[in-house]
Amino acid sequence: MNRRTFLCRLARDAALSPELLGQLKLSASTVGPYLPHYVDLAARAGLTSPTIIRGSTKDFLLTTTGGGTAVFDYDNDEWPDIFIVNGWGPVDFPGGQEPTNHLYKNNGDGTFTDVTAKAGLVKHGWGQGVCAGDYDNDGFLDLFVTYYGQNVLYHNNGDGTFTEMGLLAGVAFDLNGRPQAGMGVDTADIDGDGLLDVVKTNFSDEPPTLYHNEGKGFFADATFPSGLGSATESVKWGVSFLDVDNDGWPDLIIVNGPIYPPGINPRHPKTGNQGGAALFRNTGSGRFREITPSAGPGFSGSACGRGLAVGDIFHTGQVDVVINNINGCPTLLHNQLPAKNNWLLIKLLGARTNRSALGSRVMVEAGSRRQIQEVRSGGSFCSQSDLRLHFGLGKASRAERLEVRWLGGETQVLNRVAANRLVTIEEGKGIVAEHSW
Numbered sequence: 001m002n003r004r005t006f007l008c009r010l011a012r013d014a015a016l017s018p019e020l021l022g023q024l025k026l027s028a029s030t031v032g033p034y035l036p037h038y039v040d041l042a043a044r045a046g047l048t049s050p051t052i053i054r055g056s057t058k059d060f061l062l063t064t065t066g067g068g069t070a071v072f073d074y075d076n077d078e079w080p081d082i083f084i085v086n087g088w089g090p091v092d093f094p095g096g097q098e099p100t101n102h103l104y105k106n107n108g109d110g111t112f113t114d115v116t117a118k119a120g121l122v123k124h125g126w127g128q129g130v131c132a133g134d135y136d137n138d139g140f141l142d143l144f145v146t147y148y149g150q151n152v153l154y155h156n157n158g159d160g161t162f163t164e165m166g167l168l169a170g171v172a173f174d175l176n177g178r179p180q181a182g183m184g185v186d187t188a189d190i191d192g193d194g195l196l197d198v199v200k201t202n203f204s205d206e207p208p209t210l211y212h213n214e215g216k217g218f219f220a221d222a223t224f225p226s227g228l229g230s231a232t233e234s235v236k237w238g239v240s241f242l243d244v245d246n247d248g249w250p251d252l253i254i255v256n257g258p259i260y261p262p263g264i265n266p267r268h269p270k271t272g273n274q275g276g277a278a279l280f281r282n283t284g285s286g287r288f289r290e291i292t293p294s295a296g297p298g299f300s301g302s303a304c305g306r307g308l309a310v311g312d313i314f315h316t317g318q319v320d321v322v323i324n325n326i327n328g329c330p331t332l333l334h335n336q337l338p339a340k341n342n343w344l345l346i347k348l349l350g351a352r353t354n355r356s357a358l359g360s361r362v363m364v365e366a367g368s369r370r371q372i373q374e375v376r377s378g379g380s381f382c383s384q385s386d387l388r389l390h391f392g393l394g395k396a397s398r399a400e401r402l403e404v405r406w407l408g409g410e411t412q413v414l415n416r417v418a419a420n421r422l423v424t425i426e427e428g429k430g431i432v433a434e435h436s437w
Contacts, residue, residue, distance in 0.1 A: 046112040047082070049102050071377035072132035072141050073359050073407055074119075075160055079106035080354050080377075085127035085145060098124045101145070120161045125149060131185045131379045133196050134361070136217050139409060141359050144171070146182025146200050155217070168218075171198060171211045175221040180206055184308075184381035188241035188250040189213075189372050191286055194363075196372070197222075201236035201254060201381070208236055208254055212286075227280075227287045228252075234275050235259055238308025238381040242319040246341035246392030248369040249282035255305035255323055255381070276302050277323060277331070298333045305331070311386025315437050317343045317420060319390055324383075342393040342419035348375055351427040352408055359407040362389050366396035366419075393419050 042048075070083045082104040093099070100122045104112035116122055126148035132141045140156035150172045154162040166172035174180050181203030187196045195213035202208060207229050212222040223229050231254070238255035245251070257275035279295045280288035292299050304326040313320040318338050323331035344364065348357035361374045373389045393399065402414040406427050414430060417423060421436035 041110070045110060046114065047084075047104060049084070049086075049114065069378060070130045070132045070143065071358060072143075073354060074103070074141055074156060074162075075105070076140065076359075076407060076409070077106075077108070079108045080356075080358055081106045082112065083121075083130060083132075083143060085130050100124055101127060115160070118160065120163065121154065123152065123164075128183055129185045129200070129379075129381055131187055131198075132359070132376055133187045133374055134359075135187075135196050135198075135213060137195070139405075144185055144187075144198055144200075146185050148181045148203075149179040151180070151182050151200065165217065170214075170219040170221065174206075174209055175223060180209065182209075183235070183237050184239040184255075184379075184383075186240050186379050187374075187376075190241070190250055190282060192248075192370055194370065194372060196374070199239055199241070199252065201239045204235045204259070205232055207231045208239065222286070225286065227289060231278060231280075231290070237306045238323065238383055240308055240310045240321075240380050240385060242310045242321070243343075243390065243392035244279070244281070244319065244335065245339035246317070246343045246394070247284075247339065248366070248371060248392045248394050249284045251282045252280040252288055253308065253310075253321060254278045254280075255308045257304040257306060257326065275304050276300075277305060277308075277321070277333070296336075298331070301331075303331060306381060307383040308380045309383045309385040311388065312345060312390060313386075315422075317345075317437065342396060344391045344393055344399055344417065344419055345422040346389040346391065346402075347387075347422060347424045348389075348404065348406075349424060349426040349432070350406065351429075352410075353406045353427055356387055357407065357427070358387075361405045362391075363401075363403040363405070364391045364393075364399045365401040366391075366393040366399045369394065369396075388422070 071080045074081050084102045086099040086101050100116060102114055103116045103119050103121050105115045106112055128146045130143060130145045132143055135142050140158045142156045143154040145152045151166055152164050153166040153169050153171050155165045156162055183201040185200040187198050189195060190197045195215055197213045198211040200209050207223055208231060210222045210226050210228055211219040214220050234256035235258060236254050236256055240253055241250040242253060243250055255277050277299055278290060278292045279299060281291050283289055305323045306326060307324040309322050310319050314334060318335045321333040325331060346362050348360055350357040353360060357375045358377050361372060363372045371391055375387055378384055398419050399417040402417050404412045404425055421434050423431055424433040426432045
């Protein structure tokens with residue numbers, strides 16, 4: 001048995017510990033040219049509950065989709081925890097064996113403890129997407145989970161438990177009190193009031209739903225007042241807020257695609273309209289206006305889209321878009337005609353907080369605008385966007401004030417931060433690197 005085979009088996013069979021981690025450090029000098037050496041530690045770490053999607057056939061949408069996952073620190077102990085969205089099935093489950101979502105608490109030693117019941121998160125149903133964010137600004141991350149039927153909003157009580165507030169908060173159903181088939185989800189402060197609003201995509205013949213955060217734990221369905229009520233074509237999947245023109249107002253992009261990829265069998269023949277992406281501009285008055293036909297040739301093609309993620313991929317100060325398409329190549333949308341506005345890209349590095357600073361919040365004041373964003377894991381439809389936070393500044397040449405609220409509760413304030421650059425901020429140190437382009 002060679003060294004690599006032995007170490008691989010050792011990693012599978014032994015529990016994770018600092019001693020073992022030291023033993024598993026391979027070096028190029030001992031095993032040749034560098035190659036990564038990943039092992040699956042889920043079972044040893046305690047991630048042992050399966051995700052259940054039952055069905056005798058895969059002819060129904062709900063038996064073809066899985067759930068999402070979120071990495072977030074629910075108890076502010078600076079160790080990222082894991083939330084897994086579970087499914088269901090058109091079958092009868094024995095009592096006590098029904099599938100449920102799972103919250104795994106990070107023990108800080110390489111293992112996790114399933115605290116789902118203790119946290120009050122046991123729920124059965126067709127779960128889809130999940131997004132973590134602090135919707136009431138109390139310093140603890142909450143959870144929004146889309147379902148086929150009634151959405152749920154879990155308020156983090158700050159004591160290790162959650163309370164389901166979807167119905168009382170106004171996000172469980174649509175404006176008419178009807179259940180919906182929720183798919184993807186994202187959050188942003190669309191109107192600069194300092195509160196995170198929620199958008200979710202839905203099944204065919206239903207528009208996306210925009211929930212405006214009214215404060216004090218309540219939301220209002222703003223789908224039709226915002227101008228999104230007419231977007232009912234196809235099934236909507238991935239979704240993301242992004243500032244396409246760097247004016248400081250979050251715009252919106254949504255991926256459309258049929259349930260069954262066209263042409264896979266005679267029951268689902270290939271058609272001319274396979275889906276695509278739709279782009280909506282935030283007018284700054286609480287409304288969105290669709291600009292898809294005028295947004296360039298990248299929006300004129302058709303594809304059976306699913307996941308969507310965004311980020312400044314080419315370091316141009318513009319937000320690029322990646323879309324995963326069924327039975328086709330990915331779509332990569334890049335704006336070749338950028339607006340003449342300024343921007344700021346923020347990268348956070350945690351010290352006491354987790355290194356990726358998940359759950360931390362940045363507030364930027366520039367010109368007459370105040371914007372907030374959070375570093376989040378997951379969102380859209382089973383996707384992860386760039387962890388760096390992109391702020392459009394309009395004509396402002398700098399951010400007059402930049403405030404970081406780290407997950408642990410500490411706050412850092414920076415003044416007069418120049419625009420059009422990537423700024424790296426480390427917890428406890430401030431700005432440690434700047435790169436302009």
